[in-house]
Amino acid sequence: MLKKLIVLPLLLMGLYFNTNAQRQPVDVKYYGVFLTLLEHIDKVVGVADVSVVFEDDVKNFRLDLHGPEKGDTGMTVGKVTEVRRKLSTGMMDSVVQLKVIPFKQDSKGVYLSVNARKGEKHTYRVEYMGIPKDGLIVSRNKFGNRTYFTDNWPDRAHYWLPCVDHPSDKAAVDINVLISDKYTVVANGLKVQDTLLKGNLRWVHYTEKAEIPTKVIAIGAAAFAVDHSADVDGVPVYSYVFPENKEQGFKDYGKAGEILRYFTKQIGPFPYEKLANIQSKTIYGGMENASAIFYAEESVGSKSIEELLAHEIAHQWFGDAVTETDWEHVWLSEGFATYMTLLYMEHKYGADTLIEELKDDRKKVIAFEKKRNTPIIDTTAEGNYTQLLNANSYQKGGWVLHMLRRQVGDSDFWKGIRAYFAAYSGRNANTTDFKAVMEKVTGRDLGDFFRQWLYTPGMPELTMRPGGETGTFIIKQQQEHLFSFPLEYTIDDDPMIRKVIIKDRITIINIRAHHTIHIDPKMNLLFKYGSNDL
Ligand SMILES: [Zn+2]
Incomplete structure (x- = not known):
């Protein structure tokens, strides 16, 4: 993800409390989501099938969901049932209802009384509706047209989806959207259905079989112009832009194919079925949703579009496919995306470009250190993860990878990066996991290197x-x-x-x-x- 240059509204930042203070003894394997998005009111009607494996004997457990508030916002749960899925497509009519599940709801979640045993797998269907306070932004774009965009980072998925809203719990996802037929819908993974229904409605179904964290689950619906700009090793690359920005947007987002080709060659196979780059209403400059990257609407025509694309595309491997186990390891997302971008720029424009960018980044790290002298692995941001969108996670993390590359040499550096991706794709990793892979590949003890650059504040x-x-x-x-x-x-x-x-x-x-x-x-x-x- 990349920040916009503007500061986030304070009101919004206040919303980023930690919903996961008490981790639930479940591992979510699958979300099957069916959202009805309405044309004249902002209310969302949702059905979510959540398949979980219990990690302990439990009487009840919580799914994160922002509950109803005074006024109109928040999600109200109407019914919870246990279901059995008959097909793996996630179509809503392909389940058998087993029993009604008693539940309670408060501002943070929905609590299901389940009496489940350790190791059991169950699927629960949560039926809910409401106006999302955040996380699913229903608004108008700069051309005055109505749009719908999820925006989940860091833990804002639970404003519209009952889920375990933490990067350590990754799951496969089916996304179904019912909406007016004047919208084009894009989401994670492969589009398996796009059907016009009676009443000027459209039913669109996307499926993502790879497990992804909630922060990168994405749904976008708007009037889009769509371009199929490239195919890279069998992966189709699309640009979705607002029709008014079609010419410039296709040109700008069309740079994605070359970037995808470079990273695929350097890191390993692209982890998803397609790559879509989408003009959106994300509050960030770019948001690395898995296979459906959202960019700020002003990104079209931006001078730094190529670097922005490279950053978000690099995240598909690091952040999305390999996801940090917890927030203090977020440099494994942001530091990696930062340095992968520099490597792409070096590849395309030469070593002097790399040097100039590193010099700029070094200035940012030094300036940041004066404000906040913490190590990259920063455990003090509990509950306010936007604090981690800083020069330590991004530029210093990138610098650490640069120094590691210089220390072990280009060949071993890339061998290590490839081995790390291959070992942890679809899973979670922490800094120790990355270190272990690099040590194995290089045959070196990197203990001092990691300790001083990642766990110690400051620099020489x-x-x-x-x-x-x-x-x-x-x-x-x-x-x-x-x-x-x-x-x-x-x-x-x-x-x-x-x-x-x-x-x-x-x-x-x-x-x-x-x-x-x-x-x-x-x-x-x-x-x-x-x-x-x-
Ligand atoms: Zn990023």
């Missing part, structure tokens, strides 16, 4: 001055925690890169007298050059 703050003896230079680490890293330098105008390992407070290097040292000429170290005297 270096000072340098001529030593007392002629021809020596003294390099000092000024920051509190000592780092260990290779420091590259050149002397005078000689382009030869020299390297010294810095690990102590003070390192002395010997060069001939009266020469000038340039440190880190190739932009390979995240550091500050301090002005303090030794």
